Amino acid sequence: MTDRPPRFITPQGFARIRAEYEELFSVERPKIVETVSWAASLGDRSENADYLYGKKRLREIDRRLSYLAKVMKTAKVVDPARQEQRDTVRFGATVELADEEDDRRVITLVGEDESDASSGQVSWAAPIARALVGAKVGDERIVRLPSGEKSYEIMKISYPSQA
Template identity: 35%
Template sequence: MNKVPMTAGGFQSLKEELRWRQQEERPRIIEAISEARSHGDLSENAEYHAAKEQQSLNEGRVNELEDLVARAEVIDVSKLTGEKVKFGATVVVVDEDSEEERTYQIVGDQEADVKSGRISISSPIARALIGKEVGESIEVNAPGGARGYEIVRVQFI
């Protein structure tokens, strides 16, 4: 059973989604199935089939969330220190071509959100950053070609 690294915030989000799916979404879907059943012939009842499909999708996600919560290895980023980039680090880099500064936090796969600067530990840029220190340069093979970055700051917040 492989552990899944995640931040405390990511773990809380998963637990909240699991609670919502089990305690709110599941009863709503059961009610929709019951309502559709009361309309008669199930073979041609689109509402019934749609509700059953929703139930299947919801239960699949519940199973996935239960698995992730059970295998979660919650890492308290505020207790991490050091000079090297590791899981949970917030890293400020400068694009060597455009001089544009970017900030990324390295998080678990489930909590990644590039728009808010949270990148997955398994992403190409995170893999290139892991183990490096301030002042070092990295090269990342991105879909648009290789990009060079210099690490400006590493912090754990």
């Protein structure tokens, strides 16, 4: 058995995955099953576009449902609002960084299944996130990127407030 690191996810990320699963399972899949059933009743299936597309879409939905079920089963939900060490970069932290030219960017360390680099949501397993974990404000970290090494200074660390 391989030791895979935990599949961390925020409560919000887990809720989004559960909602997608419910939507696919309860709404979209039954619609497609109904369409395929109707198309099959028309007879010759070899040239029936509704039937062929429906079967293909059903396979896609089933694959996605299987993946989402696996994610939910193996996920370890970590609420960043409960982080006690708020002066250190950990999972769920929102970090303001400055590079050598003082260009600033803000990123939040989230689970692999909820990352979206375009909105600043970076997987905690990404090179930049791994380099930042454990850092405090004022620390400088060197990140090894495909384009080469880049140095960042941690300007600010924040976590969501507890409800």
